[in-house]
Amino acid sequence: MPEVTMSNTEELNELMRVRREKLQELRDHGIEPYGNKYEATDYTQGIVENFEKYDGKNVKLAGRIMAKRGHGKASFANLQDMTGGIQVYGRLNDLGEEAYEMYEKLDIGDIVGLEGSVFKTRRGEVTVSITDIVLLSKSLRPLPEKWHGLKDVDLRYRQRYVDLTVNPEVRKTFVIRSNIVKEIRKHLEGLGFLEVETPMMHPIAGGAAARPFVTHHNALDMELFLRIAPELYLKRLLVGGFDKVYEINRSFRNEGISTRHNPEFTMLELYQAYGDIEDMMELTENLVSSIAQKVLGTDKVQYEDQEINLAAPWKRLPMLDAVKEYSGLDFNSIHTDEEARGKAKGLKLEINGNESWGDILNLVFEEFVEPKLIQPTFILDYPVEISPLAKRKKDRPELTYRFELFIYGREMANAFSELNDPIDQKQRFENQLKKRDAGDDEAHMMDEDYIQALEYGMPPAGGLGIGIDRLVMLLTNTQSIRDVILFPQMKPRD
RNA sequence: GAGCCAUUAGCUCAGUUGGCAGAGCACCUGACUUUUAAUCAGGGUGUCCCAGGUUCGAAUCCUGGAUGGCUCACCA
Numbered sequence: 179m180p181e182v183t184m185s186n187t188e189e190l191n192e193l194m195r196v197r198r199e200k201l202q203e204l205r206d207h208g209i210e211p212y213g214n215k216y217e218a219t220d221y222t223q224g225i226v227e228n229f230e231k232y233d234g235k236n237v238k239l240a241g242r243i244m245a246k247r248g249h250g251k252a253s254f255a256n257l258q259d260m261t262g263g264i265q266v267y268g269r270l271n272d273l274g275e276e277a278y279e280m281y282e283k284l285d286i287g288d289i290v291g292l293e294g295s296v297f298k299t300r301r302g303e304v305t306v307s308i309t310d311i312v313l314l315s316k317s318l319r320p321l322p323e324k325w326h327g328l329k330d331v332d333l334r335y336r337q338r339y340v341d342l343t344v345n346p347e348v349r350k351t352f353v354i355r356s357n358i359v360k361e362i363r364k365h366l367e368g369l370g371f372l373e374v375e376t377p378m379m380h381p382i383a384g385g386a387a388a389r390p391f392v393t394h395h396n397a398l399d400m401e402l403f404l405r406i407a408p409e410l411y412l413k414r415l416l417v418g419g420f421d422k423v424y425e426i427n428r429s430f431r432n433e434g435i436s437t438r439h440n441p442e443f444t445m446l447e448l449y450q451a452y453g454d455i456e457d458m459m460e461l462t463e464n465l466v467s468s469i470a471q472k473v474l475g476t477d478k479v480q481y482e483d484q485e486i487n488l489a490a491p492w493k494r495l496p497m498l499d500a501v502k503e504y505s506g507l508d509f510n511s512i513h514t515d516e517e518a519r520g521k522a523k524g525l526k527l528e529i530n531g532n533e534s535w536g537d538i539l540n541l542v543f544e545e546f547v548e549p550k551l552i553q554p555t556f557i558l559d560y561p562v563e564i565s566p567l568a569k570r571k572k573d574r575p576e577l578t579y580r581f582e583l584f585i586y587g588r589e590m591a592n593a594f595s596e597l598n599d600p601i602d603q604k605q606r607f608e609n610q611l612k613k614r615d616a617g618d619d620e621a622h623m624m625d626e627d628y629i630q631a632l633e634y635g636m637p638p639a640g641g642l643g644i645g646i647d648r649l650v651m652l653l654t655n656t657q658s659i660r661d662v663i664l665f666p667q668m669k670p671r672d
Numbered sequence: 673g674a675g676c677c678a679u680u681a682g683c684u685c686a687g688u689u690g691g692c693a694g695a696g697c698a699c700c701u702g703a704c705u706u707u708u709a710a711u712c713a714g715g716g717u718g719u720c721c722c723a724g725g726u727u728c729g730a731a732u733c734c735u736g737g738a739u740g741g742c743u744c745a746c747c748a
Binding site for chain 1: 673679681682683684685695696698699700704705706707708709710711713716717718738739740741742743744745746747748
């Protein structure tokens with residue numbers, strides 16, 4: 179058992195030094211400040227919400243002391259557990275001198291187990307009158323202030339445990355996140371999807387246009403990439419006969435950090451054999467609106483200054499129509515790459531001179547249309563050059579059966595009828611390689627094994643990806659992706 | 673990666689023209705057996721982010737750096 183020594187106290191501030199002295203004092207009195215298992219019978223929320231059922235009953239609770247109000251020979255405190263908090267009340271008469279002294283000397287932040295009977299105070303607050311209390315963990319650091327909580331966002335993300343302890347709305351956000359993921363699984367299970375796990379370390383980083391993280395396997399002496407998307411592995415499973423698969427996957431992209439980007443993020447990807455993009459739109463509408471209903475109890479959600487109506491069906495708008503509507507440019511009457519670039523210059527868009535018709539269409543779309551798409555909108559028919567894994571439209575081969583879903587101007591989902599023609603797919607990869615050679619290090623890599631898989635035959639399929647972090651942001655009305663990721667990436671201090 | 677802004681007690685924040693470092697909460701001592709942002713009396717606990725510079729004197733002005741936030745770029 180370590181003793182408190184001069185060498186480790188002299189660096190501590192007053193508050194921490196006092197707590198270490200209390201710790202030693204407890205041990206001197208034969209009280210172990212770090213206890214063992216405690217079997218609670220109830221959680222605080224259940225008692226507060228069902229007082230009539232609990233009135234006069236004996237309960238055992240475990241949690242953290244969050245506030246103290248001493249009154250001499252009787253003292254109030256607040257106990258917080260996973261579900262919420264409750265007031266507790268200890269009296270010298272009930273506890274005896276030794277236990278009462280320990281109770282009175284508890285610090286905010288200490289973790290205790292206690293037993294007592296439920297009653298209501300004169301002022302109407304549900305309270306547990308303590309008959310027995312045991313210290314389970316002595317807290318040696320002061321918690322942030324009860325009234326303002328922890329606001330410094332840097333500290334909140336670096337010390338999420340403190341953030342969760344003192345900011346109830348943060349705790350609520352992560353409970354909602356957990357419920358969203360749970361409901362996604364339930365929904366997909368109900369539709370007959372199989373949850374699978376595919377590699378996170380890829381010899382070829384495929385399935386998306388993004389820069390990967392690179393790592394090294396020592397025993398195999400080979401370079402590996404952290405996955406940027408699970409797509410190509412999941413579609414190999416379609417080849418293998420798993421007709422409905424999904425993966426709730428962590429993927430990694432070696433790019434800038436912002437309020438909407440974390441280097442590791444969570445996506446839902448699913449594939450449905452013998453389906454197409456129409457099935458994906460229906461599935462997306464139903465999935466998102468029913469999750470909102472189940473998790474929030476409504477499909478009308480407030481996000482920042484807008485009420486978003488998630489009730490299906492959602493607006494469907496071909497990209498060409500959307501661009502025409504918001505920018506005035508009709509790409510149906512623009513026929514060459516050069517002409518398209520000229521129009522982009524006319525709109526003062528920055529271009530490098532290598533863009534194709536489809537690249538420019540997408541640029542104009544991002545600039546003029548995306549921010550306007552507040553209510554859920556499926557944008558359809560993406561150009562083939564920016565959709566190397568999507569099936570070409572039958573009547574317009576320069577476009578694909580692809581949609582992206584936008585809500586509040588943000589991309590929330592991406593889906594297509596999957597390209598299952600191995601010869602076309604190989605050509606698409608080769609075009610991507612040309613882009614790579616031209617210096618685009620986010621262009622797709624060639625994946626020969628994936629081509630080989632397609633050559634065995636992949637059923638026609640619809641595929642869908644949904645950004646879970648962004649969905650959670652929408653449903654929790656949070657403004658930064660860091661508010662929905664428990665431990666967002668931060669630069670180390672010093 | 674670029675621009676703008678921020679960093680002062682454990683936490684939330686003031687700090688005037690460059691002139692002794694402040695408040696609330698928390699904490700410590702005492703009083704108080706149904707309080708609840710408990711109350712009452714007393715107590716200030718500090719590497720003013722770091723390193724230089726200007727100055728009689730710097731939390732304050734200047735230069736460089738660190739970390740963070742926002743915007744932009746890249747992307748989902």
